[in-house]
Amino acid sequence: MPTNIIIADHLSLAYQELDTIIYGATFMIKEGDFVVITGESGSGKSTLLKSFYGAIAPSRGELYVRDVNMNHVKPSKLNALRRHIGIVFQDYKLIKEWTIEKNVMLPLIISGYKRHVGDAEVQRLLSHVKLSHQIGKYPPELSGGEQQRVAIARALAHNPTLILADEPTGNLDEYSASLIWNLLEESNLQLNTTIIVVTHRIPKGLRIPYRHYHIDSGNVNEIT
Amino acid sequence: MKSLKNHLSLIIALFTVLVSVEIYVAVDRTISTYESHLKNSYSIIVVTKNTMSQETFKGMDSMIERAVPIETAHVLKGFQGEITPKNLALLEHALPKFYRIYLVSFPTPEQITALQHTLQKTPEIERVEGFAQTHDAMYQLMLLFKRVFQLLSIAIAVVTFLLIFKEMRLLQVQHTDRVAIMALLGAPALLRSAVLFRLAIVDAILATLLLSGTLWGLDYYALLALQLKEIGISVQLFSLIEDTLRSLLIALGITITFMFTIVISHHEEK
Numbered sequence: 001m002p003t004n005i006i007i008a009d010h011l012s013l014a015y016q017e018l019d020t021i022i023y024g025a026t027f028m029i030k031e032g033d034f035v036v037i038t039g040e041s042g043s044g045k046s047t048l049l050k051s052f053y054g055a056i057a058p059s060r061g062e063l064y065v066r067d068v069n070m071n072h073v074k075p076s077k078l079n080a081l082r083r084h085i086g087i088v089f090q091d092y093k094l095i096k097e098w099t100i101e102k103n104v105m106l107p108l109i110i111s112g113y114k115r116h117v118g119d120a121e122v123q124r125l126l127s128h129v130k131l132s133h134q135i136g137k138y139p140p141e142l143s144g145g146e147q148q149r150v151a152i153a154r155a156l157a158h159n160p161t162l163i164l165a166d167e168p169t170g171n172l173d174e175y176s177a178s179l180i181w182n183l184l185e186e187s188n189l190q191l192n193t194t195i196i197v198v199t200h201r202i203p204k205g206l207r208i209p210y211r212h213y214h215i216d217s218g219n220v221n222e223i224t
Numbered sequence: 225m226k227s228l229k230n231h232l233s234l235i236i237a238l239f240t241v242l243v244s245v246e247i248y249v250a251v252d253r254t255i256s257t258y259e260s261h262l263k264n265s266y267s268i269i270v271v272t273k274n275t276m277s278q279e280t281f282k283g284m285d286s287m288i289e290r291a292v293p294i295e296t297a298h299v300l301k302g303f304q305g306e307i308t309p310k311n312l313a314l315l316e317h318a319l320p321k322f323y324r325i326y327l328v329s330f331p332t333p334e335q336i337t338a339l340q341h342t343l344q345k346t347p348e349i350e351r352v353e354g355f356a357q358t359h360d361a362m363y364q365l366m367l368l369f370k371r372v373f374q375l376l377s378i379a380i381a382v383v384t385f386l387l388i389f390k391e392m393r394l395l396q397v398q399h400t401d402r403v404a405i406m407a408l409l410g411a412p413a414l415l416r417s418a419v420l421f422r423l424a425i426v427d428a429i430l431a432t433l434l435l436s437g438t439l440w441g442l443d444y445y446a447l448l449a450l451q452l453k454e455i456g457i458s459v460q461l462f463s464l465i466e467d468t469l470r471s472l473l474i475a476l477g478i479t480i481t482f483m484f485t486i487v488i489s490h491h492e493e494k
Contacts, residue, residue, distance in 0.1 A: 053408070075413070082410030093405050110411045 002030040005194045010061035013047050021047045025220035032192045036202050039215035045198040049166050054078045086155030090167035092147045094139040100150045101135050107158040125153040145176025152183045165197045234391040237384050238431035242471045244380045250461045255366050257459040263330040270323045271351040285342050287327050294322035392482050417487040424483045428475035436468045
């Protein structure tokens with residue numbers, strides 16, 4: 001039976017006391033789920049996603065991610081949790097001064113992998129995202145779509161149990177966007193990785209079953 | 225370009241601290257050499273009623289290293305032929321004994337006064353001559369110079385430390401993005417700041433090399449040593465290996481401590 005990766009119990013999120021973004025959300029996300037969160041701009045989709053990797057703490061209610069209580073998480077425990085999560089951002093968040101190879105290697109360095117193991121894994125991942133021919137290049141030398149594929153490769157590098165993607169296709173053309181969605185689908189299907197994607201709109205060609213949450217006026221509703 | 229300017233500022237600031245430490249050490253070496261020179265040439269003259277042993281003198285004060293009797297034979301020799309041998313023997317017996325007392329280190333004026341008091345209190349000793357005034361003026365001048373430089377070094381260090389701290393903060397700001405990305409991927413605080421430590425260490429090494437080059441130049445052309453020799457002080461002002469190692473330790477100590485403080489006090493941007 002799949003275990004719960006995320007448990008939210010009457011979860012509220014606020015940047016300031018009087019500025020609540022999410023009101024009393026209760027839901028559970030299981031291992032292997034493919035979840036899509038939609039909502040208008042400013043509805044709190046990204047804020048909800050941020051709470052999953054501890055960038056914002058619950059203002060009320062409770063939130064557990066991989067059994068870690070996010071209400072009172074120590075920095076060392078938060079770091080350990082983040083080492084099990086792959087995060088993909090709309091603005092890629094790649095280190096510009098590093099080659100794409102080293103960017104993909106970063107989670108492996110953080111997790112303490114040996115260099116030769118890391119090298120082989122990075123080659124495999126770059127080949128998987130169809131960027132082996134760009135090895136040695138720096139992020140600013142790549143297109144937006146290519147940079148996002150590097151970000152996906154980096155998110156997959158340490159074989160995480162959970163991937164969080166914040167508007168991963170927001171800045172991309174249709175072709176690049178479909179490649180990104182395919183990569184996320186493959187990870188879910190082949191590795192049983194739990195995927196949570198925040199997006200403006202769900203692509204029509206999504207091939208796998210997914211759970212859909214919609215945020216409206218701070219309320220998180222599952223659409224069945 | 226901005227980064228290079230930032231590095232240069234940090235290197236120059238570190239170099240300034242190292243130079244002030246080096247000058248302080250050189251002044252200290254010069255004064256130690258001068259003290260040693262004074263110690264060897266300085267002695268107290270003591271006149272006693274009877275012959276006294278080395279142990280008796282040493283037992284009087286821990287400052288006393290040894291007592292050397294001053295021969296009176298040549299004085300008596302002048303009287304030979306003028307008085308009878310019997311009277312000469314009586315005179316020799318009646319003459320007081322003279323000793324030159326050498327000390328373990330060059331004394332301060334207070335130590336000389338205290339030692340003179342101790343010696344004068346001893347019943348066997350009739351007279352003590354310290355010659356304090358003769359030796360004291362130059363030494364006091366050098367001590368004054370040393371103290372002034374100590375204060376100057378502290379002032380330079382405070383100002384330069386503030387500058388180093390500011391430059392290191394700038395270095396941190398330049399790498400904010402990288403540090404933030406590494407934090408999001410779960411890197412511990414020290415690992416995500418490793419690049420900052422690496423840069424700080426490189427700058428510390430470069431500042432030390434710059435100082436070593438300067439010392440080598442000064443030593444090679446013997447610019448300062450010659451001037452000191454002219455005033456009678458022969459001293460090895462710089463020891464290239466020892467000074468380079470000490471400077472490297474100081475530079476690394478400053479940069480690592482400051483960077484550690486900056487990293488620890490930095491609040492993660494979420």
